[in-house]
Amino acid sequence: MRLGVLASGRGSNLRNLVARGFEVVGVVTNRPSCGAAEFAREEGLALGEFAQKDHPSHEARDGAMRDWLIARQVDLVVNAGYDRILTAGFIAPFAGRIINIHPSLLPAFAGSMHAVEQALASGVAVTGCTVHLVTEEVDAGPILLQEPVPILPGDDRASLHERIQVAEHRLLPQAIQLMSERLAQTRTALG
Numbered sequence: 001m002r003l004g005v006l007a008s009g010r011g012s013n014l015r016n017l018v019a020r021g022f023e024v025v026g027v028v029t030n031r032p033s034c035g036a037a038e039f040a041r042e043e044g045l046a047l048g049e050f051a052q053k054d055h056p057s058h059e060a061r062d063g064a065m066r067d068w069l070i071a072r073q074v075d076l077v078v079n080a081g082y083d084r085i086l087t088a089g090f091i092a093p094f095a096g097r098i099i100n101i102h103p104s105l106l107p108a109f110a111g112s113m114h115a116v117e118q119a120l121a122s123g124v125a126v127t128g129c130t131v132h133l134v135t136e137e138v139d140a141g142p143i144l145l146q147e148p149v150p151i152l153p154g155d156d157r158a159s160l161h162e163r164i165q166v167a168e169h170r171l172l173p174q175a176i177q178l179m180s181e182r183l184a185q186t187r188t189a190l191g
């Protein structure tokens with residue numbers, strides 16, 4: 001299955017997907033100097049750089065990203081640490097074929113860029129990560145898979161996020177596999 005990966009950060013999820021042999025046919029970033037973009041260059045992966053400053057609006061930027069991914073015949077779009085809300089014009093052609101990984105057990109701490117800190121501050125004993133389908137409502141699309149991660153005495157943001165990422169590196173590949181099976185079934189049903 002041909003994956004397009006959207007990333008703005010360190011890129012550990014992207015690295016994990018490549019290490020596990022997933023077919024990443026394109027990486028899209030809005031932050032050309034991020035770790036994920038550097039990794040894409042090192043690996044010789046096709047890299048689409050879409051800094052907001054090069055586009056007149058969010059819609060224009062997302063439209064350019066969408067067209068770039070469509071040209072690469074992407075089957076599934078994977079948000080792996082992409083830090084902007086996708087506009088309707090991006091989502092529409094990929095509806096049901098965009099997934100996102102979020103570092104909490106949704107719906108807890110939905111829509112937050114600080115879900116790990118918020119879990120610590122809230123006093124919950126368990127947090128985790130969620131892979132869900134992307135819809136226009138942020139972090140609210142149908143949940144595909146979740147994995148709990150206990151909060152341990154003495155945890156800080158860094159230690160907790162590190163353990164959540166270990167779980168993410170298991171969960172995201174499982175979710176892609178699940179989507180691959182579902183999309184294959186849909187194709188069969190359509191004949």
Ligand code: GRF
Pocket residue numbers: 007008009010011012013014036080081082101102103129165168
């Ligand atoms: C992950 O924790 C993910 O849940 C969140 O952003 C982070 C990306 O990490 N959406 P990385 O860039 O893949 O290391």
